[in-house]
Amino acid sequence: MEGIGGKLRAARLAWKLTLREVEQRSLRLAQQWGNPAYRISASWLDRVERENRGLSATKLIVLANIYSLTAEQMLALCPPVGASSASAEEISVPNVTLLAEGHLEAHAKVWVPDSLVTETPPEATALLPSEPGMIPSHYRRGIIGRQDRTLEPMIRAGSIVLIDTQKRSIAGRREWTHEFDRPIYFLMTREGYVSGFCELDRETDWLTVIPHALSFESNRRWRFKKEIEVVGTVVAAVVRRTA
Numbered sequence: 001m002e003g004i005g006g007k008l009r010a011a012r013l014a015w016k017l018t019l020r021e022v023e024q025r026s027l028r029l030a031q032q033w034g035n036p037a038y039r040i041s042a043s044w045l046d047r048v049e050r051e052n053r054g055l056s057a058t059k060l061i062v063l064a065n066i067y068s069l070t071a072e073q074m075l076a077l078c079p080p081v082g083a084s085s086a087s088a089e090e091i092s093v094p095n096v097t098l099l100a101e102g103h104l105e106a107h108a109k110v111w112v113p114d115s116l117v118t119e120t121p122p123e124a125t126a127l128l129p130s131e132p133g134m135i136p137s138h139y140r141r142g143i144i145g146r147q148d149r150t151l152e153p154m155i156r157a158g159s160i161v162l163i164d165t166q167k168r169s170i171a172g173r174r175e176w177t178h179e180f181d182r183p184i185y186f187l188m189t190r191e192g193y194v195s196g197f198c199e200l201d202r203e204t205d206w207l208t209v210i211p212h213a214l215s216f217e218s219n220r221r222w223r224f225k226k227e228i229e230v231v232g233t234v235v236a237a238v239v240r241r242t243a
Contacts, residue, residue: 003052008045011067019045025066033153034214037179038062059180061154061239121146121158121240125193127186127231128160138166140232142186142193144240150196150211151184158240161186161195167233170200170207179213184234189222195234200224 012022019042030038040062047053063069124145130137139162146157155161163186176182186195187209197210207224211217222228 005049005052008063008067009049011063011069012045012049015067017066018042022063022066026062029062029065035179040180061237062180064239123147125195127163127193138164138232140165140186142195142231142234144195148194149215150194150209150217152212152215154212154214154239155184155195155237156240160238160240161234162236163232164235165232167235168230170198170230173199184237186231186234187228188231189228193231194220198230 012019017025022045023040023042026038026040030036040059122143122145125148126143126145128141128143130140142161142163144151144155144157144159144161148157161184167183170185171183182197184195185198187193187198187207194209197212199208199210200206201208204224206221207228208219208221210219
């Protein structure tokens with residue numbers, strides 16, 4: 001099975017882009033979004049393509065924007081763990097839906113049904129119903145509600161996130177170097193769900209949810225494991241353009 005690096009390289013070559021051109025486009029996005037952390041260097045992308053390095057959700061969002069990947073193509077970059085019968089196909093030419101037909105279509109429709117993309121996003125962030133047998137049991141899907149502006153403009157209301165419930169530990173500051181590497185968490189409070197960056201104090205008594213730098217939201221703090229629980233880490237996101 002071809003790794004994520006090969007699929008990303010296929011997407012880049014489909015657009016006839018060099019590594020340097022991808023870097024330049026990411027730089028324009030970084031300037032447009034007002035954050036230099038969105039820049040992707042040509043050397044980093046070359047290593048990802050050659051070594052099949054893992055991608056954070058934020059890096060995938062930038063590359064998906066540059067390559068104009070559909071929701072199905074984004075999901076194909078993150079195939080279900082342990083799936084033996086559903087092999088990921090190569091990304092085809094631009095603007096062609098990867099999973100328009102074939103044995104992976106049913107999987108894509110479960111992960112991101114058309115209704116979730118076309119209907120008005122819910123008011124509150126929520127977990128979506130599980131679909132046994134379609135994705136590994138430790139993965140869950142969530143949808144970002146209209147009242148949850150924590151990660152805007154990176155992840156907007158109505159976006160679908162894929163959550164790995166086995167990854168629940170909060171990463172320390174030394175475990176990530178910039179925003180692209182910083183984990184995004186899906187959390188449950190007494191008032192409902194929220195998704196964002198997180199920090200723990202030294203005594204691990206308090207968990208603070210950190211908004212995106214361009215969001216108008218403020219930091220929020222809860223007593224860890226008493227007022228807030230970590231559902232899991234966001235490992236992929238299908239971002240809605242408009243809410």
